[in-house]
Amino acid sequence: MAAAALGQEPLTRSVEDYLKTIYLLSQRGEPAATNDIAHQLELSAPSVSGMIKRLAEQGLVEHEPYKGVELTREGRRLAIRMVRRHRVLEAYLVARLGYDWDGVHEEAERLEHAVSDALINRMAAALGDPQVDPHGDPIPTADGWVEDLVFPPLVEVSIGTEAEIRRVSADDPERLRYLASLGLKPGTRVTVVDRQPFRGPTTVRVGEQTHTIGHELASTLLCGPTL
Amino acid sequence: MAAAALGQEPLTRSVEDYLKTIYLLSQRGEPAATNDIAHQLELSAPSVSGMIKRLAEQGLVEHEPYKGVELTREGRRLAIRMVRRHRVLEAYLVARLGYDWDGVHEEAERLEHAVSDALINRMAAALGDPQVDPHGDPIPTADGWVEDLVFPPLVEVSIGTEAEIRRVSADDPERLRYLASLGLKPGTRVTVVDRQPFRGPTTVRVGEQTHTIGHELASTLLCGPTL
DNA sequence: TATCAAAATTAGGCTCAACTAATTCAAGTC
DNA sequence: GACTTGAATTAGTTGAGCCTAATTTTGATA
Secondary structure, three states, rough: OOOOOOOOOOOOHHHHHHHHHHHHHHOOOOOOHHHHHHHHHHOOOOHHHHHHHHHHOOOOEOOOOOOEEEOOHHHHHHHHHHHHHHHHHHHHHHHHHHOOOHHHHHHHHOOOOOOHHHHHHHHHHHHOOOOOOOOOEEEEEEEEOOOOOOEHHHHHHOOEEEEEEEEEEEOOOHHHHHHOOOOOOOEEEEEEEOOOOOOEEEEEEEEEEEEEHHHHHHHOOEEEEEO | OOOOOOOOOOOOHHHHHHHHHHHHHOOOOOOOHHHHHHHHHHOOOHHHHHHHHHHHHHOEEEOOOOOOOOOOOOHHHHHHHHHHHHHHHHHHHHHHHHHOOOHHHHHHHOOOOOHHHHHHHHHHHHHHOOOEOOOOOEOOOOOOOOOOOOOEEEOOOOOOEEEEEEEEEOOOOOHHHHHOOOOOOOOOOOEEEOOOOOOOOOOEEEEEEEEEHHHHHHHOEEEEEOO
């Protein structure tokens, strides 16, 4: 239990980034590792160790030394708020201000620290409270509820199966632009035509065309059954 | 002449705030005073002295000790960019996201540090590149040009004259809400009916109604002739 | 001209959040 | 069970930007 968990002094930018990152890393089901956090935030491991200690003192994370970090209830609430901000911003910028899905991440990454909850709610309302962002990632509701569907990546879809791309879990603009150039975006239907062994490429048919995609990229394409 | 004025390392939030404040204070025609900057930013005077020194080293201001600060060409360019951001944000939030003119300042004050120039330009374009914000303040163009019209405040408009409110130079939400409740916004036509001496109140007719406004508030209403 | 108050600056200290270098811990291997 | 390796932590430093207290400068007034 925490000392200062009661008050709602505003979080610093850094704290917001850490909480969001820990939340996203924790979705794999295990506590977030110091190194992974450091890598994600482009910081050194000791910096992360230090911040984890401060977050633990504030009651936002539980930390067992050498065993990784987990968010507390309060930490998760704040992290989900950041995720909502990010995804609502992405959705709004694409829908209303002509952004492409590849450039929008960077802009949202900065704005998420500056917007009020009221603005986010207005943006969401202006779009009719969408359930997913342009990458297909689910948008948490204002009261912190978020759907947690697990979709298999394209690399696990059997040869011969038709599937619909539901989420594209990549932030890198270059990759996203490339995927878009192949028509591989959420909502696209693809049929798996072939796959080479040993983490080899997957070949899919997209409409009239056929594309061969490396294992790494194909892992970022999360698919669901066609409805 | 400055040491590091060449590079364009990103400015910190603080530096952005100082530059904008110095710019706005300088519009009175004199160098900005340390105390005025401190008051405006709600900081202590020594903090401001310290920052001024750093800004001078970066070539963003010229500082003669005990004589106030002035922006350099580069400092002014950056300050005007912040002013543009702020005013475009205000215009956009009011026009597209249902904000009232009294609440919009605070939101813009935070967002102006997080937006990219590209986003500001898209917002401005979405509104048809407006020339003024919801308070009637001129919006600098993307290349840094800004109209510098001087309007007389309502307290200087002669009795019997009809005038149009052009700008309302107040940020405080309470005052703005009050003024709005009297219909006193940019574009409103008023006729000065009476004025008491010794900084006394001014009485104006607004449409069918008559209102009496204290000197301080009437000073924030900048007027032009009816066209 | 001497004095005095207000404005500005200098001096010294604090917190946050980053860093590098050095150390400790965990876990698998021989 | 000892060794090794990679992950994590501790130790110590730095810089930005804020603070209060003390000092200096300016400029107006007696």
